Amino acid sequence: MPHDTSPSIPQPLLKDAAALAVQRSARWKPGLSGVHHSEVFASGREGSGAAAALSLALDQWRGEHIKRQADPLAAGDDQRSILWVQDRAAVKANGRPYRPGLPAELRHRIIHVLAEKAEDALFALEEGVRCRDLAFVIGELAGNPRALDFTASRRLSLAAERHGVPLWLVRFDAGHDLSSARMRWEVRSAQSPWPRWNAAAPGAPSWHAELFRARSHPPGEWILHDDGQSLKAARPGTRPGSAAIIADNDTERGAGAPAAAYPVGLARPTVGRSLAAL
């Protein structure tokens, strides 16, 4: 009996392990959910960090929303708020959220917390992820504060996973220090796609996002943009905005330049298999 050989590991866990192995090889794509602590590194000189974090969070939230609609037991209308925590240095470098510029479905939900110090910001983040009435928490911290060490980061991860409130931490001008975040992104602005009418104008915001560490996905690079309905990801090099290419089919990737960028051990080629079917 296979059960008797491993009495300490129940059957579902074994199954999970098998599923995890499959999942590990799955490339990230928009619409995946289940990550509760992510970090987004960006320059404090541009709005891309907060914008990308907001879009990623919104993408996960929309997925949840679809699930809720299918679930007959779920409460009908989602009234939850969003906590946006900034420390003073981040406000100075990158400004405060501006309501008319936010996505329309988030405008009335924002609760902004201004913390003087990084310690206070971490306290606010932890209180935020413990709160059941929040859809997600966005934090903005400038630099590598001493208070945000691996212990603090682990604390946030555990609290977020226990209470199921996703945390998106934007780090301005920070080095990639030790952290327990499940997904870590490096984001910078990318050239926007040509708008439909005025070719001289900036188009829909898009970002060059590099997933450089993730627990369940191999690293990769994408050009992200939000079209108002969902998050779209295209491979860098393709013309942004030309089509919503979900770059998850590895057959496309044959001689592409980005392929060489992946460490060999981390990116397992899933030959010819479309992960959209998973």
Add this chain to the structure above:
Amino acid sequence: MITETAHGPRINAVNEAAIAAGARKGMMLADARTLCPSIQVAPSDPAGDIDALEKLAIWAQRWGPWSAMDPPDGLLIDITAAAHLFGGERRLLEDAQALFRKRELAARLAIAPTAGAAWALAHYGPELTILDPDDDIAQRLSQLPVAALRLDDDVMTVLRRLGLKRLSDLSGITTAGGTGGTGRDAIMRRFRNRRSPAANPLVRMDQLLGKVPEPLLPVIPQHMPLVQRRLAEPIRHRELLDQVLADLAQDMSRELEGKAKGARRLELGLWRVDGEVVVRALEMAAATRDAAHICRLLAAKLDDVDAGFGIETVRLRASWAEPLALSQGDIETSAENQGTSLAACVDRLTVRLGSRAVTRPVPFASHIPERAQRWQPPLEPEPASQGELAFHHRPLKMLDKAERITVLYATPDGYPRRFRWRGQVHEVARVEGPERIAPEWWRERSSVRLRDYYRIEDGEGRRYWIYRHGLIGDGRGNDKQGGLPDWYLQGLCA
């Protein structure tokens, strides 16, 4: 009694001795001193007077189910269907007079079917007058002065100039030719634009006669939930204080539950042995009576309390409570893992970071971008606002203060080509604009310059929101010369 005014002390209440000496209400103190050099004065205390009147109004509810204040010095008590409890209206007035005298208060009392008539009789009628409902009010009161109508001073002046001195004069005018129209019409024409009762003698007259309803605001006593612990042994250590606090929070939550209320503001008073009182106030985002939550929030405020020789009394008072429906406690264990509610989360953040740190952006009706958003406490309802017109894109983030940038552009009003911000040069690759936002002339000075906003994207794809402040030769700006315009970077687009 005197009040300090811009022109020196002015008398606002006098006693009988002072009236005899010639002092009047509204006189300057200097004038009164010339009439009577030995006049004694004391500063008046209007807030204290109102407080005392409020207490008196509640005390006076012994004679009727509700009472209303009539500032500065009157009380109205509704004794409808209550007089027989005191043996009739006459006995009730005598009882009231005796009780007021016992408290050394001079009171003039009257009973009438309407509040207006009672007021008139109390102020200008004979002592202890009683007007029966069967009496003809107009006829009985016809000889009172028009001041009995509770009118404003300027209306009184008008009536005096018109020669209308008694209430009967108001109804007794006839037009000169006798060709139709009564006195009432004449007064109505004179006061046709006066809507407020205190400015229109006819409305007051109708209120006095009971033809027009006169709503009064009753005084309703509110009892603040209060719990306290007197300690046999003064406490000096934090653990003991926490224990006492937990007990008090428990008591308070029971007290509030009994009234189906939740506390919004709590005041904790700590009486020390040496007579010092330490007070800590706590305000919460939503009404609550969760003892553990209250305890946790208060504990954060007690870190800097100096116990001195010990604390002997601890008192917790809910100075602001709101109705909160009774609810059943959670039975599942999963409730413990559920996390906190939003109100509790906001409370905890506010206690640690200060009340101004936790805010919610709300729209505000203004064209100026930085004014178009305001911050308010997070759980308050949003103010009503008109829908925003989304003709133009707005940036995701806005700098607290627009930062000055140096821009290379085609003068006088061409597109920006290149700019330097925070020490780095950005090549402008794409531009959209200008979106012209004029200063709000109804609010700002005439020298404020207009703004031309451009949404730009630089060579690396970074998107910003910048504006040119003014035009060359617009005659505005600090020097009103209309010099070279400045450029500012205000927002960071997504």
